[in-house]
Amino acid sequence: MRSRYTGRELSAVVKSDAYGLGLEAIVPVLADAGCRSFWVNDLGEALRLKAVLPSAVLRETTVYTLFGLGGATPGDFEQAAVVPVLASLDEVWQCGGHARRSGRRMAVAIQLDTGLGRLGLTADDVDRLGGDHLAPLDIRCWVTHLAAFDCPDDPMNDRQRRMLLDLTARLPQAPVSLASSSGVFMGPDWHFDIARIGSALYGVQTSSRWQEGLVPCYRLLAPVLRVADMPAGARVGYRGTTALTRPSRIATLALGYGDGLPQGFVTAGLAFLSGEALPFVGGMAMNLTMVDVTDLLDGAVGPGTQMEILGPRQTIDSLADALGCAPNVLLTQVGAGCAHRYLGTGG
Amino acid sequence: MRSRYTGRELSAVVKSDAYGLGLEAIVPVLADAGCRSFWVNDLGEALRLKAVLPSAVLRETTVYTLFGLGGATPGDFEQAAVVPVLASLDEVWQCGGHARRSGRRMAVAIQLDTGLGRLGLTADDVDRLGGDHLAPLDIRCWVTHLAAFDCPDDPMNDRQRRMLLDLTARLPQAPVSLASSSGVFMGPDWHFDIARIGSALYGVQTSSRWQEGLVPCYRLLAPVLRVADMPAGARVGYRGTTALTRPSRIATLALGYGDGLPQGFVTAGLAFLSGEALPFVGGMAMNLTMVDVTDLLDGAVGPGTQMEILGPRQTIDSLADALGCAPNVLLTQVGAGCAHRYLGTGG
Numbered sequence: 001m002r003s004r005y006t007g008r009e010l011s012a013v014v015k016s017d018a019y020g021l022g023l024e025a026i027v028p029v030l031a032d033a034g035c036r037s038f039w040v041n042d043l044g045e046a047l048r049l050k051a052v053l054p055s056a057v058l059r060e061t062t063v064y065t066l067f068g069l070g071g072a073t074p075g076d077f078e079q080a081a082v083v084p085v086l087a088s089l090d091e092v093w094q095c096g097g098h099a100r101r102s103g104r105r106m107a108v109a110i111q112l113d114t115g116l117g118r119l120g121l122t123a124d125d126v127d128r129l130g131g132d133h134l135a136p137l138d139i140r141c142w143v144t145h146l147a148a149f150d151c152p153d154d155p156m157n158d159r160q161r162r163m164l165l166d167l168t169a170r171l172p173q174a175p176v177s178l179a180s181s182s183g184v185f186m187g188p189d190w191h192f193d194i195a196r197i198g199s200a201l202y203g204v205q206t207s208s209r210w211q212e213g214l215v216p217c218y219r220l221l222a223p224v225l226r227v228a229d230m231p232a233g234a235r236v237g238y239r240g241t242t243a244l245t246r247p248s249r250i251a252t253l254a255l256g257y258g259d260g261l262p263q264g265f266v267t268a269g270l271a272f273l274s275g276e277a278l279p280f281v282g283g284m285a286m287n288l289t290m291v292d293v294t295d296l297l298d299g300a301v302g303p304g305t306q307m308e309i310l311g312p313r314q315t316i317d318s319l320a321d322a323l324g325c326a327p328n329v330l331l332t333q334v335g336a337g338c339a340h341r342y343l344g345t346g347g
Numbered sequence: 348m349r350s351r352y353t354g355r356e357l358s359a360v361v362k363s364d365a366y367g368l369g370l371e372a373i374v375p376v377l378a379d380a381g382c383r384s385f386w387v388n389d390l391g392e393a394l395r396l397k398a399v400l401p402s403a404v405l406r407e408t409t410v411y412t413l414f415g416l417g418g419a420t421p422g423d424f425e426q427a428a429v430v431p432v433l434a435s436l437d438e439v440w441q442c443g444g445h446a447r448r449s450g451r452r453m454a455v456a457i458q459l460d461t462g463l464g465r466l467g468l469t470a471d472d473v474d475r476l477g478g479d480h481l482a483p484l485d486i487r488c489w490v491t492h493l494a495a496f497d498c499p500d501d502p503m504n505d506r507q508r509r510m511l512l513d514l515t516a517r518l519p520q521a522p523v524s525l526a527s528s529s530g531v532f533m534g535p536d537w538h539f540d541i542a543r544i545g546s547a548l549y550g551v552q553t554s555s556r557w558q559e560g561l562v563p564c565y566r567l568l569a570p571v572l573r574v575a576d577m578p579a580g581a582r583v584g585y586r587g588t589t590a591l592t593r594p595s596r597i598a599t600l601a602l603g604y605g606d607g608l609p610q611g612f613v614t615a616g617l618a619f620l621s622g623e624a625l626p627f628v629g630g631m632a633m634n635l636t637m638v639d640v641t642d643l644l645d646g647a648v649g650p651g652t653q654m655e656i657l658g659p660r661q662t663i664d665s666l667a668d669a670l671g672c673a674p675n676v677l678l679t680q681v682g683a684g685c686a687h688r689y690l691g692t693g694g
Contacts, residue, residue, distance in 0.1 A: 067572055088650065117629060119599055119635065150586075154586065156586070228435070228460070230469075252465050260680055325610050336680075
């Protein structure tokens with residue numbers, strides 16, 4: 001991302017527990033790589049984040065909350081030294097009032113709703129904003145998000161970009177943040193001052209246009225619990241889902257929807273062992289799934305054998321395509337309850 | 348369940364972190380209610396479970412692991428005083444060997460594969476079992492599971508029941524466990540000695556036949572972050588998913604697939620506020636969803652208002668029906684990363 005980005009600062013989105021991968025493990029790696037701005041959902045996540053950074057790094061670090069105040073008070077944010085991305089005119093007024101009462105300018109970012117319709121000040125809100133309301137605020141950043149971030153050619157993107165330029169021209173000067181991962185790939189017109197990199201950090205493709213150079217950071221392995229030989233005609237799984245058409249060897253994996261996989265995974269996906277792709281049989285239960293290993297050599301699989309469920313051979317992107325969901329659905333949901341092992345930064 | 352069950356003992360299934368609800372919070376409540384047998388997936392969960400019980404209760408409590416040895420050794424189980432539900436002939440041999448070497452009988456349960464094809468001894472395995480192999484084992488329980496547990500009238504259930512009777516007649520005497528929640532509702536023929544109650548504990552219907560008296564134990568609430576008025580024709584959500592057909596008031600909720608919801612939830616489900624059902628608009632993002640609140644009275648909704656997403660008005664069962672997934676998919680996945688509040692046993 002560094003080689004592509006022409007703006008001022010690359011920052012990291014680690015909301016939703018670093019997209020389900022573990023905020024406490026991932027933030028220090030990003031900080032070691034020089035990252036000094038982070039985006040989380042709320043004050044609770046911001047405090048978790050700050051707790052894992054050494055104080056020398058913390059002094060240089062800005063943590064933004066994308067939910068705005070999210071139910072906390074301006075005083076809570078000031079005390080925690082966390083910067084809310086204000087989500088509404090009401091939050092601007094609250095923070096302005098707090099700053100005036102305390103006699104200190106309050107550090108905030110402000111979301112602008114340029115077309116997503118979700119959070120931030122609309123054009124009407126900006127019209128209603130007198131300079132008075134903003135004066136007590138130390139505005140660190142204007143923030144917006146593309147509604148068609150995943151479709152670079154959608155004309156909506158350019159409409160949002162022009163609206164952002166128009167709104168910020170009428171507002172006090174501050175750095176502007178528009179691009180998320182895919183925005184960086186869309187080229188310098190979209191870069192502005194601060195890019196918020198989420199999916200790309202984790203190696204997930206979130207654009208309909210291929211984003212070169214992203215490396216999946218995840219693998220999901222599941223162990224075999226039992227291997228059994230079954231005759232042709234035997235049925236396996238709930239309600240006899242699969243009838244075996246030949247004498248089969250079936251490996252039962254400790255893997256199921258209790259690990260965050262959608263039930264459709266067993267039809268859309270495969271299991272991998274030493275590069276061999278193996279089909280699932282018998283559906284998916286909460287914690288168990290069965291794999292047809294008949295075609296493997298004798299002895300290739302037994303209790304304890306680890307099969308690869310997600311990884312370079314079967315990426316989250318390809319699986320999301322097959323399942324018809326957003327890749328980040330799988331990134332955030334799969335493996336939630338599983339034991340995590342972190343293999344280091346890999347240089 | 349007590350009023351329905353005619354067998355010897357009702358036990359609790361708290362695998363997968365108590366179906367995603369939090370093993371550490373739920374196990375003590377069940378223990379207080381008199382439960383003394385628990386089923387988890389593996390030794391790691393068993394140790395978490397034992398850590399939350401007072402020693403007087405622990406002495407009377409049996410913890411079974413449904414993954415069998417699941418990669419641990421017979422010695423690990425003996426040391427932890429946890430009972431593996433052996434998943435294969437190989438595990439029977441391992442435990443028998445361990446017991447002979449140690450000179451102590453080893454406590455185990457043994458899974459019988461009566462037709463699910465997933466775990467346990469097949470009829471062929473039972474033929475190959477000499478009495479010698481079982482002699483050093485203290486068999487606490489024979490365990491099997493119905494493949495058509497959710498379809499009480501499926502003839503497969505009776506075939507499994509008859510096979511269980513046939514197999515256990517050829518094996519050493521020990522309590523038999525066949526029924527899970529739905530098996531208890533199927534009547535005394537299905538009760539045997541120990542019932543393993545999972546879904547019913549949490550108030551989730553898992554049978555095609557209505558199970559009277561189950562009370563949903565869960566609620567999922569999500570707070571409003573912003574309320575905005577938008578003109579007719581405005582588009583909201585990624586790629587302008589929804590075009591507003593009238594001037595609308597839109598509430599943005601802190602709720603998304605990062606909270607374990609499937610993306611289809613926003614079309615299959617509704618949000619509830621004071622009994623009013625409200626439709627979602629604009630799709631679902633990782634952490635944000637929008638609700639059309641135009642029809643509510645002025646002032647009925649503002650930042651901080653909590654909407655009900657799951658609860659008595661919209662149960663997991665009804666939503667799973669609409670989404671075409673197993674109810675336990677939602678029970679285990681939704682709310683995984685959310686703050687949990689436990690409201691006590693409710694008498």
